[in-house]
Amino acid sequence: MEKLLEFKNISKAFPGVQALDNVSFSARGGAVSALLGENGAGKSTLLKILSGDIQPDAGSVCIDGEDRRFASPYQSIKASVSVIYQERQLLGAMNVMENVFLDDLHEKFGIVNRSELKRKTQEIIDIFELPVKPTDIVGRLSVAHQQMIEIMKAYRRGSDIIAFDEPTAPLTDKEIAILFKLIRELKERGKIILYVSHRMAEIFQITDDIIVLKDGQLVTTLRTSGTNERELVKAMVGRDIGDTYSNLKRNEIMGDVLLEVKNLETDYVHDVSFELRRGEVLGFAGLVGAGRTEVMRAVFGADPIISGEIKLEGKPVRFKKPKDAIGSGIALCPEDRKDQGLILGRSIRDNVSIPVLSKLKRGLFMSYRAEEALAAEAVRKYSIRTPSTDKRTVELSGGNQQKTILGRWTSDKMVTKVLILDEPTKGIDVGTKAEVYQMIHDFAATGIGVIFISSELPEVLNVSDNIIVMQNGRVTGRVSRQEATEELVVAMSMLE
Amino acid sequence: MGAAERVKNFLKSKTFTLLCILVAIMAFFWYFSANHSFLSVRNITSILYSMVLFILFSIGVSLLVIFGEFDLSPGYVGTAAGATLATILSGTGIPWFLVMLICLLLGIVFGLINAVLVNKFRVQSFIATLAVGSFLAKGFSYIISGGRAIAIDHPVIDWLASYKLWDVVPVTVIISVALILVYGIVLAKTQFGRSIYLCGGNKEAARLAGLDPKKLSYLLFANSGMLGAMAGVLFASRLKSGNLDGTNSYSFPAVTAVIFGGISFGGGSGNMVGCFLGLLIINAFNNGLTIMRVSPNWTGVASGALLILALTLDYLSNRRVRRQIGGKTS
Ligand SMILES: Nc1ncnc2c1ncn2[C@@H]1O[C@H](COP(=O)(O)OP(=O)(O)OP(=O)(O)O)[C@@H](O)[C@H]1O
Ligand SMILES: [Mg+2]
Numbered sequence: 017m018e019k020l021l022e023f024k025n026i027s028k029a030f031p032g033v034q035a036l037d038n039v040s041f042s043a044r045g046g047a048v049s050a051l052l053g054e055n056g057a058g059k060s061t062l063l064k065i066l067s068g069d070i071q072p073d074a075g076s077v078c079i080d081g082e083d084r085r086f087a088s089p090y091q092s093i094k095a096s097v098s099v100i101y102q103e104r105q106l107l108g109a110m111n112v113m114e115n116v117f118l119d120d121l122h123e124k125f126g127i128v129n130r131s132e133l134k135r136k137t138q139e140i141i142d143i144f145e146l147p148v149k150p151t152d153i154v155g156r157l158s159v160a161h162q163q164m165i166e167i168m169k170a171y172r173r174g175s176d177i178i179a180f181d182e183p184t185a186p187l188t189d190k191e192i193a194i195l196f197k198l199i200r201e202l203k204e205r206g207k208i209i210l211y212v213s214h215r216m217a218e219i220f221q222i223t224d225d226i227i228v229l230k231d232g233q234l235v236t237t238l239r240t241s242g243t244n245e246r247e248l249v250k251a252m253v254g255r256d257i258g259d260t261y262s263n264l265k266r267n268e269i270m271g272d273v274l275l276e277v278k279n280l281e282t283d284y285v286h287d288v289s290f291e292l293r294r295g296e297v298l299g300f301a302g303l304v305g306a307g308r309t310e311v312m313r314a315v316f317g318a319d320p321i322i323s324g325e326i327k328l329e330g331k332p333v334r335f336k337k338p339k340d341a342i343g344s345g346i347a348l349c350p351e352d353r354k355d356q357g358l359i360l361g362r363s364i365r366d367n368v369s370i371p372v373l374s375k376l377k378r379g380l381f382m383s384y385r386a387e388e389a390l391a392a393e394a395v396r397k398y399s400i401r402t403p404s405t406d407k408r409t410v411e412l413s414g415g416n417q418q419k420t421i422l423g424r425w426t427s428d429k430m431v432t433k434v435l436i437l438d439e440p441t442k443g444i445d446v447g448t449k450a451e452v453y454q455m456i457h458d459f460a461a462t463g464i465g466v467i468f469i470s471s472e473l474p475e476v477l478n479v480s481d482n483i484i485v486m487q488n489g490r491v492t493g494r495v496s497r498q499e500a501t502e503e504l505v506v507a508m509s510m511l512e
Numbered sequence: 513m514g515a516a517e518r519v520k521n522f523l524k525s526k527t528f529t530l531l532c533i534l535v536a537i538m539a540f541f542w543y544f545s546a547n548h549s550f551l552s553v554r555n556i557t558s559i560l561y562s563m564v565l566f567i568l569f570s571i572g573v574s575l576l577v578i579f580g581e582f583d584l585s586p587g588y589v590g591t592a593a594g595a596t597l598a599t600i601l602s603g604t605g606i607p608w609f610l611v612m613l614i615c616l617l618l619g620i621v622f623g624l625i626n627a628v629l630v631n632k633f634r635v636q637s638f639i640a641t642l643a644v645g646s647f648l649a650k651g652f653s654y655i656i657s658g659g660r661a662i663a664i665d666h667p668v669i670d671w672l673a674s675y676k677l678w679d680v681v682p683v684t685v686i687i688s689v690a691l692i693l694v695y696g697i698v699l700a701k702t703q704f705g706r707s708i709y710l711c712g713g714n715k716e717a718a719r720l721a722g723l724d725p726k727k728l729s730y731l732l733f734a735n736s737g738m739l740g741a742m743a744g745v746l747f748a749s750r751l752k753s754g755n756l757d758g759t760n761s762y763s764f765p766a767v768t769a770v771i772f773g774g775i776s777f778g779g780g781s782g783n784m785v786g787c788f789l790g791l792l793i794i795n796a797f798n799n800g801l802t803i804m805r806v807s808p809n810w811t812g813v814a815s816g817a818l819l820i821l822a823l824t825l826d827y828l829s830n831r832r833v834r835r836q837i838g839g840k841t842s
Contacts, residue, residue: 209530318720342722356720359713370721371708373703381701386637 017114019045019080021066021177023209024328026075028061029410035061036072037232042227045176048199048209050219050240052227052252054445055415056401059212060102062229063179066210067099068092079177084480093119098170102181102414102443103211103354104162108155113137116168140168142409159186159352160304164195171198178202179210184218185442188304188471189506195220214445215472216245218325227250253447260390260450261478267460270481271296273330274465275434277315284310285489288324292434292465297456298384299480300469302509307489308469309351312436316348317341328433342371345433348382349425349440351469357421360410364402364420365391367409372429396425397455398448415444416501426455435459453479473502485509524814530789532779533821537793541800550800553680558686559710563633565590565759569766569772572736574787575749576771578699579732581630581637582710585645585762586740588653589622591758593744595653598662598754601669610670622649625739627730645763653756662754673749673811677743684746689741696726696784707734709813712779768792772819794818 022042028035028224036058043049051059064070066077068086076083079095083153086092092099097293106115113133117119123392138151146164161184170178182198184192199222202209211223219226227233228251237253257263271294280288285307292298301309304452313319317325317335321505326333328344337343338348350356358367368391369376391405398419402412424439437456441449456466456479469477476483478501485508493508520612524530541550549555569586576583593615598613622644629640633837675683699705711718719725740759747759775782797818801811 020721261677291715337724338720339722339724348720355714356717359710359780361713362710366706366710370718370723375707377703382703382706 019176019206019208020078021083021210023062023066024076024078025071026062026065026077027074027432028070032407033230033401036065037233038075039229039232040228041234041237043208043210043227046203046206047209047224048203048211048222049225049227051222051227051229052211052219052248052253052403053235054447055229055419055443056413057229058232059229060181060276060413061180061192062495063099063101063210063212063215066092066177067097072386075093090119093173093175096173096176097179098173098177099169100166100183102179102185104166106162106166109153110159111151111153111166112141112148113150113167116140116172118169119173124498140172143171143198144168158305160188162190163187163192164237167195167198172200173198175207177208177210179212181212182214182443184213184215185414186439188302189473214310214449216248216446217474219248220245223426229341230254240355243298249446252445257447257450260446261474263450264453265457265477267295267297267457269461270423274328274484275315276325276327276511277311278325278327280311280314280326280378281322282310282314282319283322284319285314287490288486288491289487290491290494292467294463294465295460295466297460297466297479297481297490299476300467300486301471301473301476301483301505302486304471305488305508306315306486307485309438310489311486312348312438312467312469315341316346316436318348319456329422345370345431346432346436346494347425347432347434348436349438351438351442353417353421358409361408363391363406363408364395364412365405368394368424368427370424372427389430390427391423392414394420394427397426398423398451415467418443419448422452424460429469432459432464434467436471438468440468441470441472449475468491473505475504477505513793523699527785527789530774530786530793534789534793534796537797537800539802541796545800545803550803555566555799555803557680557682557685559796559799560689561682561798563791564682564684564688565743565747565762565778566769566795568713568739568746568760569762570770570787570791571692571784572732572739572767574770574773574775574782574784575695575708576637576732576736576768576778577775577781578712578714579708579728581729581732582734582777583626583641583733584638584767585617585622585626585641585649586743587759587761587763587766588645588649589619589737590744590747590762591756591760592622592649592653592656593619593741594748594751595657595662595754595756598664599656601664601666602662604832610668612745613743615745616738619739619741619744620734621736621737622740623734625686626737627733630727631726638803651758653758657754657756659756659836661756664748664752664754669749669752670709671841672746673752675831684733687746692784692788696788699784709780714780726836747754765794768819772823 020042024040026036026039053059066070067089068091069089078083078084084095105316117133118139134150141148144164145232146161148161154165163183167183183195186443199209213219223240227241228239231254252351273291275292276287288311289341301401302308314321316342321334332345365387368509369387388405395402395405400416400419402416409420412420441452456468460466468476468480480497481503482494482496483500484491485505495504540839542548570587571582596618597611597615600606600614626641626644629635630637672683677683677686699708707723707728711723711728713726744759748754769790770787773786773793775786792816798815801814
């Protein structure tokens, strides 16, 4: 019998927002159903209701015609439902096998039988084709590998219903290919699969049905084969936004060299050299672990440098801490919003103002009005969905968190010469992505040099003026936008 | 934010819970104390007087706990400062203000040792400060005083110990209340105070956003040491002696009061109002028990019960909030 998952009249309110408003739809076994919608549309909330992490105000979840209400994730897991959350839930201090078998450790293994545990974990690692060992400490792995381990956790349980909340956001093409292979296999086995993503190309690659949400309401349900990107975006955003890349007003004027990095050597990267000009958008492409983030952290003073030379406007610089880099006009918007970006317990306002606190004072004291103005501007510019700037960032949807960090690093109180954006569009919706691309070129037009790291190839290729490709901590190629093709860049990032 | 919402937020806050407990305790002891003497000016002053040292210790510890660290040393540092004060004042002709300055510097040095252990050698602050306090500072007290109590006989110290404004309010009460007020404002309103909260929330994110958690850590440990030394000086002046046990026993109660006042471990939250209310409640409660002649054997148990009550109320009021945000605390 074909399996069936039904959401019936689900509503859920948080203080100041109606996250879900009377949403009903169903998902069938043997198919991948996409949940689509702007940031804050309610996708993650829906999945958390499915897993029993939060309780709906009204409505019910039915599995195979039977009303199921889970009081906790523990219960839903027992009922063969696995949700892979948008935010990683791993125990960083424990190793891979402990994380993968976390909820089963005592039941399956009694007094934990390490060699058995190790063998079983290795089997799953092999299926996922990952270069990690069962005994590796999870906190030391790259974000992408952590994400894959998160997915292993769910895969291992063999649940009938598996929901993925933006699984590919931290992944690069290599892992995505593996993930898709696994998803297809799960589909073949008749599982019900829910899939959330802001990457349109993926939706057409992997999904069969599409459910579109907007502001907590169901807009429409479609068959993937019967629709196209334009129609989807229109349903999500509520208007036609046209083609992102061809509508981009590019900055064409480039000045002299602004930032020069020569033979940079750190614990993670080797002999890295590049130049960034005023007004240039310099893309960095590569696979996970290629060292792009690490180069930028070293330039920014976040990691120690072993040797090499960095020149800003012709003058040698070497920053001991990020504070000094910011003081000299370098801004780095970090890749990992949860650990390195946001202070989750604090409000949007507090988070936006951190690097410019000293400019938001009246006499000795912080000026509420100046901070509020700055935060309100960020909320407006990136259309952050929130009832007020007082909201703690932990309560924002993933994409809105990302927008808050962007707001911090691009506020008009920042005096920036070099703007480094590390995966800036991770988890943000299509409409806002276009705005971010435009913002990048608007910044460039004012003479700022922008470094744009992204693992989404079409994005780096179309937005950047020049592209640097890295692999294994080294630069393996550089191309201009005119020369660059996906094949070429992929080849450069996988050279042996 | 509208006025109605502000009121609603206040009713949900820890400050409100603490105020309720305070009022309840006040009302209880007022009603049951002989001649309602609990709320007499004299008794209120005496409650405040019993809080003086705790306030000094707790300010330093509060800032550190909000910052995400911890300090168990200030009680011992206070003892060391008291012993130093007595030794130098009685043995040399160094003017009193220089001696006091030396004592404060001593406190700062101990604080900096804590900071070095925590930052350079990555020792957990709980362990580092316990070691620095109970071994280094304590040992220092013995060495400088030669292992015995040294009497202090000095007019300035006498004045500090006994002067009362309008013949009612001891000068040390004024000093401590003024200090907590100033620190409260600094914490709530200035860039410095904000940085403490932000670092307490997530040090790495704060660092990457241009704050300097390391520097702040040194400052806060030094500050806590200095306030501990200040408390030690006041304690010695009360006893007119540099005693070897000094303020050692104050370390844990100061931390308890901070937690009681709603400044939670893990950092990033709490404020000085809570800290002050927490201290006030604990001291008013003990004072009430004393004037009602409850046997001292029972006061410990009663204080414990009060602490448990406060933490439970806090949990209950927070659970409401927690439910609203969908099971996440952080
Ligand atoms: N714990 C919470 N407390 C308060 N509000 C919340 C909480 N969780 C979610 N919300 C709000 O509910 C709305 C829906 O959030 P949800 O996380 O479901 O969005 P989403 O569709 O997953 O967005 P994204 O694409 O950004 O991940 C948002 O406005 C969000 O701010
Ligand atoms: Mg989400």
